Amino acid sequence: MKCREHRLFARPKIIVAFAILVATIPATAQVRKTENIFVVTTDGFRWKELFNGAERKLLTDKRYVSTDSATLDNAFWAATSDERRKKLMPFFWNTIANHGQLYGNRSIGNLMNVKNIYRFSYPGYNEIFTGYPDSLVNSNDYPPNPNENVLEFINRQNGFKNKVSVFASWNAYYRILNSERSGLYINSGWSQLTDNDLNETQQMLNEQQPYLPRIFGSTERLDASTFFLAKEHIKKHHPRVFYLALIDTDAFGHQGKYDLYLNAAHNVDAMINDLWSFIQHDPFYKDKTTLIVTTDHGRGENEKWTGHYSNIEHSDEIWMAVMGPDTKPLGEIKTNGQVYQQQVAATISSFLGMQFKSNHPVAKPIESALGK
Numbered sequence: 001m002k003c004r005e006h007r008l009f010a011r012p013k014i015i016v017a018f019a020i021l022v023a024t025i026p027a028t029a030q031v032r033k034t035e036n037i038f039v040v041t042t043d044g045f046r047w048k049e050l051f052n053g054a055e056r057k058l059l060t061d062k063r064y065v066s067t068d069s070a071t072l073d074n075a076f077w078a079a080t081s082d083e084r085r086k087k088l089m090p091f092f093w094n095t096i097a098n099h100g101q102l103y104g105n106r107s108i109g110n111l112m113n114v115k116n117i118y119r120f121s122y123p124g125y126n127e128i129f130t131g132y133p134d135s136l137v138n139s140n141d142y143p144p145n146p147n148e149n150v151l152e153f154i155n156r157q158n159g160f161k162n163k164v165s166v167f168a169s170w171n172a173y174y175r176i177l178n179s180e181r182s183g184l185y186i187n188s189g190w191s192q193l194t195d196n197d198l199n200e201t202q203q204m205l206n207e208q209q210p211y212l213p214r215i216f217g218s219t220e221r222l223d224a225s226t227f228f229l230a231k232e233h234i235k236k237h238h239p240r241v242f243y244l245a246l247i248d249t250d251a252f253g254h255q256g257k258y259d260l261y262l263n264a265a266h267n268v269d270a271m272i273n274d275l276w277s278f279i280q281h282d283p284f285y286k287d288k289t290t291l292i293v294t295t296d297h298g299r300g301e302n303e304k305w306t307g308h309y310s311n312i313e314h315s316d317e318i319w320m321a322v323m324g325p326d327t328k329p330l331g332e333i334k335t336n337g338q339v340y341q342q343q344v345a346a347t348i349s350s351f352l353g354m355q356f357k358s359n360h361p362v363a364k365p366i367e368s369a370l371g372k
């Protein structure tokens with residue numbers, strides 16, 4: 001089950017009529033090569049493992065691992081952090097590190113944090129996609145999000161109508177991205193595909209879903225299922241903006257299973273590798289698609305690694321990877337600096353030459369990722 005952070009979510013009634021005034025902002029002239037964007041999130045994955053690989057203390061703690069130590073060492077351990085991270089996330093460290101940028105290695109002074117004070121999922125995804133860490137969005141059970149997100153903004157622009165799709169493991173995305181208002185194509189949680197023209201693969205994936213174990217409960221689909229549904233949709237429909245929201249890393253973290261948490265991260269890396277390989281072999285996407293990978297929140301350290309919350313230290317520490325035709329291949333960003341989760345929304349729209357404006361404040365894009 002997804003961590004359930006309950007709070008009251010009373011929102012003062014506000015008049016949003018003025019939203020109509022900013023409902024349609026024409027795209028500015030395209031100055032970048034990016035024509036399509038893929039965003040991937042892996043829920044609650046720590047910067048520590050991304051930049052340092054497996055942590056010895058947790059890897060050898062029998063409370064957190066049930067896999068035998070020889071198998072674990074073989075899969076995830078090496079003498080240096082450089083080797084360890086390559087073992088855990090080979091695509092990140094062999095491909096993104098050479099062709100893109102990686103933000104958030106705090107051990108060398110490069111910081112990325114969430115701005116919201118809650119440090120759990122709904123507030124985090126709200127911050128990523130609205131650019132606005134709304135203090136009223138304070139629960140994973142929060143109703144449909146009143147804040148407009150960058151995906152629905154893009155979906156309204158010329159050339160993007162019905163070209164924005166979302167596949168997610170956690171069923172909260174209908175609320176987080178307000179599917180009713182936004183009109184985005186969203187398949188989330190253990191939902192069947194309901195398109196009229198399902199192909200054979202899609203029908204098989206639909207048939208398979210009910211047989212998969214609900215090991216994270218009824219609200220969280222396994223990433224392996226989400227990923228293949230997503231992949232088939234991409235092949236078939238060629239969305240210009242695609243968001244893949246994965247959750248196994250957070251779910252195994254809450255279960256206190258460090259071996260499976262690492263394994264999930266390794267699988268996420270392989271899924272992104274697979275997606276990127278498809279992108280770079282498909283003329284529709286090749287050399288005109290930017291990939292952004294990030295997470296919604298951090299997690300605690302030592303015995304608190306399993307959780308994250310406003311009062312668990314380090315839960316606000318996150319990271320981001322970017323790669324595409326416009327992003328300078330700086331690799332791991334080693335300069336002192338600070339970026340925030342709230343900047344991701346405007347970064348996404350800026351790659352497409354659009355300025356995301358809405359009926360709420362929107363933080364500035366991360367200029368160093370944009371290339372110009």
Ligand SMILES: [Zn+2]
Pocket residue numbers: 002003044120121250254308
């Ligand atoms: Zn969580």
